[in-house]
Amino acid sequence: MIFQTPILALLLISALSSVVMLWAGWFALRLLLRWDLASGSRAQLEMERATDLVSTLFGFVMLAQLLSLLLYVFNADRMATLFVGAMCAVGTLNNNDWGFPTLYAKLAIFFVATMWLILDRADRTGHDYPLTRVKFALVLLIVPLVLAAGASELTYFLNLQADVITSCCSTEFTADTEDAGLGSDMSSLAPATALWLLAASGAAVALIGAVSLIWKRGTMLFAAAGAVFFVVALTAIISVISPYVYEHPTHHCPFCILKPEYNYFGYVLYVPLFLGTAFALGAGLLQPFRKVESLAATLPARIRKQVALSLASFVVFGLVVLWTIWQSQLILFG
Amino acid sequence: MKHWLRRQRYLADFTLAALARRRVKNTGLIVIYSIIVFVLASAMMFSAALRHEAGTVLAKSPELIVQQLVMGRHEMIPGSEIEKLAGIRGVAAVKGRLWGYFYDSVNGANYTFMVPDDDSYDLQPGEAILGEGIGKARDFTWDTAPLFVTSLAGKMVKFTVRETFADDSALLTADLVLISEADFRSFFDLPPDVYTDIGVSIRNEREIGTIVQKAQLVMPNARFVTRSDIERTYQRLFDWREGLMTALAAAGVLAFAIFAAEKASGLSAEEAREIGILKAIGWDTGDVIAMKLWEGGLISFGAFLAGTVFAYIHVFSFQAGLFEPILKGWAVIYPDFALAPYIDGLQLATLFAITVIPYTAATLVPIWRAATADPDQVMR
Incomplete structure (x- = not known):
C-alpha cells in the first residue's frame, strides 16, 4: 500500500522533518551545555549564528508538518474506497492501531511548533537573546514528538491491510454503541448541553480575554480558557454542529465535513479554531517572560496582540457556527 | 501587520529585480525545476483521470x-x-x-x-x-x-x-x-x-x-x-502504477535537489558582493534569509505553476503522449479516448509536497551560510 503518491509524499515529509529535528536536537544539547553570551569565543559566535539556521529550519518543519497534517486527513479520506466498510477518513484511520495516534501526534506537533515559533519571534526582539535556553530546552521536547510521529506514521502505512473490515464513521460516532470510545461519548452529549457549554465557554473566553486586554491581567487564565474552549468546541462539533452541516440528526462524523460533498466546509470551521487556540496558548507561554529586562519594552504589547488575534479567530469560529445553524434545514430544537 | 506586509512587499520587489539581473542562471534552474514538476504532475493527473473514468464507467454496472x-x-x-x-x-x-x-x-x-x-x-x-x-x-x-x-x-x-x-x-x-x-x-x-x-x-x-x-x-x-470490489481493484491498479512512476521520478527529484543545493551554495562573486553590500548598509542576517527565501519561493512558484499547466495541457489535450505506454497498457484494438479533465486538491497538495519541499530543504542550509557570512569576508 505504500506505493501511493500521497503516502510517499507524507513519508518524505516525515523523513526530512526527522533529519532536521535530530540535528536541531543535537545542536540544542550543545547549546544548553555551552551557551554563554558573555564569551566572545569562536564556538559561541558560531552557535549564535546557527540559532538563525535553527529558526529557519523550524519554520520550514512547521509548514511542512502543517501540509502533512492536511495531506494525511485528505489522503485518509480518499483511501476510504480501498477498504471494506470504510466510507470516510475514520474508516481508513481505524484500519490499524496506528492511524489515530499518528493524527493526534501531528496535531500535537502543529501546536507545539507554533508555540516554539511564537517564542522564537519574541526572543529575537531582545538584544541579548534572553529566551535562548528556554527555546532550546523546548526543542529537546519536540524532537521525540516528531520522531514518534514519523515512526507511528510509517508503522501505520506499512500495516495497512486491504482485507480488514474497518468501521464507518456512522458506527464510531454513534451515541449508544457497545464499544463506547471517546468518539461516542462526545457524540452522546445532548445537543442542547453541547451548545450551552460552547456558548458558556465562549462567553468565558471573551470575558477573560477582554480583562486581559484592558487590565493586562489574567493572561494565563486566558490561555487555559482557550485550551478548554478548544476541547468544548471539538465536542460541540461532533455532538451538534456536524449534524447541522449534514442536515441529518444522527450523522456526527467530524471528518466528513472536510469532504468536497460538503464544500470543504470543515476547513472553515477548523482553521479559525486551531489558530485561535494556538494564539491563546502562545500568549500564555509568553506571559512568564514579560518581566525579562530586555523584553519588558516589547513583550506586553506582543502578548496583547496574541490575545487579540486569538479572540478574533474565536469570533470567526463563532460566526461560522452561528451561520451553520442559521442556514441549516435541520431543526434540532423547538 | 501593515509594517510586516510592507516589508514583505519590498523584499519581494527587491528579489524580483535581483532575479531578473541573473536571468540566464535562474532561467536554467526554473526550466529544470519545471520539468521535474511536469513529469510528476503528468503521471498524477493521468492516473487520477483514469481512476475517475473507471469510477464513472462502473457507476452504470450492476451492483x-x-x-x-x-x-x-x-x-x-x-x-x-x-x-x-x-x-x-x-x-x-x-x-x-x-x-x-x-x-x-x-x-x-x-x-x-x-x-x-x-x-x-x-x-x-x-x-x-x-x-x-x-x-x-x-x-x-x-x-x-x-x-x-x-x-x-x-x-x-x-x-x-x-x-x-x-x-x-x-x-x-x-x-x-x-x-x-x-x-x-x-x-x-x-x-x-x-x-x-x-x-x-x-x-x-x-x-x-x-x-x-x-x-x-x-x-x-x-x-x-x-461493484465496489471491481472499483477497488481499478483504484489500486492505477494507484500502484502512479506510485511506481513517482518512485522512479524520485531519483530525478533527488538529483534536482542536489543540483539546487549546489547552485545555492556556489555563490557567484557578484552575488557574494551583493550580500556583502546589503549587510554593510545595515541588513541583518534575518533580512538576508528572508530575501533568499523569497527568491526560493518565487522560483518554486513559477516552476510549479509552469510545470502543472504544461502537464495539464499534456494530459488532457495530448492524451499524455509521453507516458501512455506505461500508464495505459496496450492491445491490438486500443481505444482512442480523451480523458475528462479531473484534478483535486489532494493531487496538488501532494505534488507540492514532493517537489517544493525537497527543493526548499536542499537550499535552506546554503541560504543560511550565505546570509551569515561576514561582509568584509565576502567582499574581499
Missing part, C-alpha cells in the same frame, strides 16, 4: 455480478439460478448476461461479443452494432461494411452492420460487437438457457453484504463480485 465456478474456473451459469437470486429480499432486478471473447485470426485482435442488456437496441438476427476499433482493425472501406467472421465451428457468418458506436464511448466500446441473443447462441454453439454470468441490481447499497451472504447459501458454487 453484484454472479459467476458459476466449476473446479475454480468460470463456467456458464444455468438460467434457473436467476429465480433463486430474485427471491432474495432487497434485490431489485436480476438479469442473465451473455458475453464472450472472440479471437479474430485475420488480424490477431480479440473482440468482445455481447447481447445488449438494454432491449431498446432491438437487434434483429443477422444485425450487429460495432465499436469503432473493429472497423479500423479490419480496414473497413466504409463505415457500415458487413462484418464477416468465422465461428469456432468453421462456419462463415455475415453480420450487417446497423451502426457504429461514436468515438466518445471508445473506452467501453472500441472492441465491442453487439448482436442478438439468437445469433450469439448459434455463433458460440451454446445451449438455450445458460448465461455467461448474472447481473444483480440491489436497491440499497448497504444491503449488498447481507444479500451476498444469503446468496452464498443458495449458490455455494458461485463467485460473487461486487
